[in-house]
Amino acid sequence: MRELSHWIDGQHVSGTSGRFADVFNPATGEVQARVPLASKAELDDAVARAAAAQVKWGATNPQRRARVMMAAVQLINRDMDKLAEKLSSEHGKTFPDAKGDIQRGLEVIEYCIGAPQMLKGEFTDSAGPGIDMYSMRQPLGVVAGITPFNFPAMIPLWKMGPALACGNAMILKPSERDPSVPLMLAEIFKEAGLPDGVLQVINGDKESVDAILDNETVQAVGFVGSTPIAHYIYSRGCAAGKRVQCFGGAKNHMIIMPDADMDLAADALVGAGYGAAGERCMAISVAVPVGEGTADALRERLIPKIEALKVGPWTAGDDVDYGPVVTAAAKENILRLVETGVEQGAELVIDGRNFSLQGYEDGFFVGPHLFDHVTPDMDIYRKEIFGPVLSMVRAASYEEAIGLAMDHEYGNGTAIFTRDGDAARDFAHRINIGMVGINVPIPVPLAYHTFGGWKKSGFGDLNQHGPDAFKFYTRTKTVTSRWPSGIKEGAAFNFRAMD
Secondary structure, X not given: OEEOOEEEOOEEEOOOOOOEEEXXXXXXXXXXXXXEOOOHHHHHHHHHHHHHHXXXXXXXXXXXXXXXXXXXXXXXXXXXXXXXXXXXXXXXXXXXXXXXXHHHHHHHHHXXXXXXXXXXXXXXXXXXXXXXXXXXXXXXXXXXXXOOOOOOOHHHHHHHHHHHHOOOEEEEEOOOOOOHHHHHHHHHHHHOOOOOOOEEEOOOOXXXXXXXXXXXXXXXXXXXXXXXXXXXXXXXXXXXXXEEEEEOOOOEEEEEOOOOOHHHHHHHHHXXXXXXXXXXXXXXXXXXXXXXXXXXXXXXXXXXXXHOOOXXXXXXXXXXXXXXXXXXXXXXXXXXXXXXXXXXXXXXXXXXXXXXXXXXXXXXXXXXXXXXXXXXXXXXXXXXXXXXXXXXXXXXXXXXXXXXXXXXOEEOEEEEEOOOHHHHHHHHHHOOOOEXXXXXXXXXXXXXXXXXXXXXXXXXXXXXXXXXXXXXXXXXXXXXXXXXXXXXXXXXXXXXXXX
């Protein structure tokens, strides 16, 4: 059995805590590796080493840091298939989906090649008599990223790229469920020219997370995961005086208006609801058709499409629509919520509870589920299921439909399908949700815009990637400069002395 490591000072380092977590093959249920769980002492040592390495890296000019990003892009593209295979084998998502995971992270690294432009300050000539004023953006020092299992390449790259391009050293704590790809990415960045110690990958669990939050050298923390943990990290990190951004759970609604293209809407729902086995924070888990006629027409189109979904291991290639969920515990939680939906009175139109795949009976596969006549008081509506379960909540009007999305505690993403430009514009302006799709089911912004949810889906003032990332990973310093010409002046006591 493989025993994984940490990545410290540019090399693989065995764990010393004596604690390990199992890494499964989700398709077979077998343990394929063990990953060490770092102690507080190991984490603190890695931070100290990162702080020492950051001094020279922070003083490196942005153009040279950008060249490391440029080389990393080429190397990640070179190793795309190798990375995707490892990602699929530990997460369970299909090979094409794994490549998409890497590609969306890669786009942020491409954006970071423009770091010299993003890090330019401002200058005012002659702000006062003989006085110039300018600002500069400087790195924070050592920062940390705590990333989830569902995107083991994309989100680490979202954190690493901007943090490193800004001149920081980064402590990356990836999910212990699928840790191999972040370690492979660390190897790639070393090959791209990143100095040793600037990127440390520390595997761990809550002990490591708490050590990050308590370490005074760590200046900022970025997290993606569930809302309860996001709130915990945000509260504890802020109390420790750190800059913190945390992104939590989601319950993304898609509103289907009576004038929508029903075939387009149904295809969009199937892809957005069941892709990656529903293990996406931007998955559509609630369909809100407006009017009974719309609901019946949508349901009629959804059923055959969902029943035709092919579930299997990533090794089956293009013949599979989605694979297993990440662990047995995740499967149990999904099926428990499905049972709750039935008990609370929702109509289970498509029942995937007894799904079994020949030859993979011990794998963590979950069949597709479709509920209809779901109401807002039900657990399957209120909670994030994070599985291949789509709920239909029928709305009598547009106002009722938009109210459902606006009243929900989560505000990550949403979408509307309609041919009515006025309705779409009204929806985009009024909805209290961070990312909006108009006839687009998964509205994930590209790298040069920012990604982030509202309400209990996001904690902090700045979002991920785009311009916000460069603001988050730097602090602004403003300099007022005067070079006297030799004329001696007396002391000035009023605040407008430079006028």
